[in-house]
Amino acid sequence: MRRRFVLGSVLLVLSFGFASYSLMHYLLTSRLSKELPEEIQRDGRLVQRLFMHSALRFVDQVQDRAAHESVIGVFGGLDERGRRMRAHEAANRVAAWFQDPTRRGALGKPELVVMTDNAGKVIARDRDPNRLAGASLLEELSGLRRALRTGRAVHDVWVRDGEFAPLQTVIAPIRSDRGGPMLGTLIVAYGLTDGAIGEMAELVNRDIALVIGGDVAASSLPKAKVRALEKAFENPALGAFLEPERAQEDAPTFELQLEGKNYLAIARLLPRTRSAPTVAVVLADKAEALAPVRTANSIWVLTFLFTLIFGVFAWIVVNGVLIPIEEMEEGLLTILSGGMAHRLSVRNEDLAGLAYRINQLIGVAAGEDEDEVAAPASSWSSSMMATASERREPTPTQPAAPKEPIDDPDLAAALGAQPEDEYLSRLFREYQEVKASVGEDASQISEERFKERLLASAAGIAEQFEVRQVRFIVELDGGRVLLRPVLIR
Known part of the structure; x- marks a missing residue:
């Protein structure tokens, strides 16, 4: 009876602890599993808005430089060589202005600053006045055609195979005065770097990868996972999620595995990336997303503690009450038996x-x-x-x-x-x-x-x-x- 009482008390606490843990684990897992797709959808929209916000800020700054007299002065009555040198100097000044750390909103040194005429041909760029000089950018940079046609600044992504990594680019028209004829364009470009995407990923608290044409242009993932991600998208079923037509507002979530970890992901087409449609893949580690479920493990700690308390209490009751009662029962049996x-x-x-x-x-x-x-x-x-x-x-x-x-x-x-x-x-x-x-x-x-x-x-x-x-x-x-x-x- 003693053992049954002690074991019964311990089993009662353990059963209650197991039932509590199972219920808590089930409820948390169900709720988090249901909320994760909704959260990843919201995060996808948030990445689009963050990218749009940075693009608009970038556009404002390039427009400001395009209206500066040092840039407009490039188109004065000079020969081709003189115009090229003046455009080169103006491009260097624009690059220095963007790099100036004392200026509020400085973005750092641009990857590329280019000045074109109103036909879309390069006059000169920063650093090297002869590189790209005379090249037409209308075919490879559709945003340039749009800027020349509409007279408005355009944000785009510029990819020049074999020459530089994908660039986040703004093309701003250059006019002699407000409403005057278009003289040319000022193009400022920054590389889509892992560092910039990493900052965005910290804000969203998710991993992000920018994919252009099936290749990862920049990401917050380690290199090994980047390679695993590119390999995963070689699967036509997953690669289909990267199609610009599918990566719209109603884009569905999908699951993939990277280095043994399961991820829930969504692909969103970034706005103003017409020349090289850029898809942001937002990934959520399912194990990390379900990490709050581990808080249910604290129930086991409490169960162990209460098991110990109940075990000690049961032992005290057994020795202080049950054993004396058993002794009295045995004594009464002895008396009833004739003693x-x-x-x-x-x-x-x-x-x-x-x-x-x-x-x-x-x-x-x-x-x-x-x-x-x-x-x-x-x-x-x-x-x-x-x-x-x-x-x-x-x-x-x-x-x-x-x-x-x-x-x-x-x-x-x-x-x-x-x-x-x-x-x-x-x-x-x-x-x-x-x-x-x-x-x-x-x-x-x-x-x-x-x-x-x-x-x-x-x-x-x-x-x-x-x-x-x-x-x-x-x-x-x-x-x-x-x-x-x-x-x-």
Whole structure:
């Protein structure tokens, strides 16, 4: 029974902990799995807006430089060589202006600054005045045609195979004055770098890869994962998500695996990238997205703690309550089997009073079955059975069965004359001494509990026999310690 109680308590806590963990794990997993596709959709839209915001800021700055007199002055009445040198110098000044760290909103040094005429041919660029000079950019940079046609600044992505990486580009028309004829264009370009995309990825708290024509142009991913991503998109089923027509506002999410990790991704076409349609692939690591589920593991810690607490509590209950009760049960079985001389003895102070009362009842029951006459009063152990130094010697004509109260006026007078506190203390001492003399455990009941139960028993007997008061004496009968009531009328 002890083991069953302890194991039952532990299993109860473990079962509750397991049920709590399973429920919490299921609810968190279900909620996060449902929310992740919605979050990745929002993140895809956010990346588009961030890119648009940076593009508009970039456009404003290029327009500002295109309206500067040093840029407009390039188109003064000079020969071709003089115009080229002046355009080269103006392009270098524009590059320095963008790079100036003291200027608010500085973007750093541009990858390329080019000035063209109104036909789309390069006049000169920064760094090297002869490189690209005379080349027409209308075919490779569709945004240039649009800027020349509409007269408005255009943002685009410029790819020149074998010469430079994809460039985020702004083409701003150059006019002699507001509303005047178009003289040419100013083109400023920055590389689509991993660093720039990494900053955007930090804002979104997702990994981002910019894909142009199936190749990753820039990303926040490690190089090994970039190669794995490019290889994954070789699969036609996944590559189809990168098609500009599909990577629109209603683009669906899709799953892919990179280096053994599962990702949920969405492909979004970035705005103002007409020359080289650029798709931003936003990736969410599913394991990281479900990381809050690990908070459910704290339930196991609490389960272990409560298991320990309940185990200790169960052990205390077993040793303090169940074992004494078992001992009392075994003692009662012994008595019921005929061992009437056996008496209950327990270590639990709370149960000692019960054991004492049971012992008392057993003694009374045993006395009822006996034909023997009670021993004379001189055999009773009481130091206050006489009013003076001499003991009272009752005559043999005072038989009384052990169960029956003693109705002796002289003894009653002697006991009744003693103050109650003194009487109770003396009786407890005598009871302990007689118990010890016959080899019984004398510490099974405290003095306070002894007095409490004695007064309760006296009140019951007094009511039963309709007497004023009942007091007790200690009697040793055949090796049994009895408390005999004395009626005080």
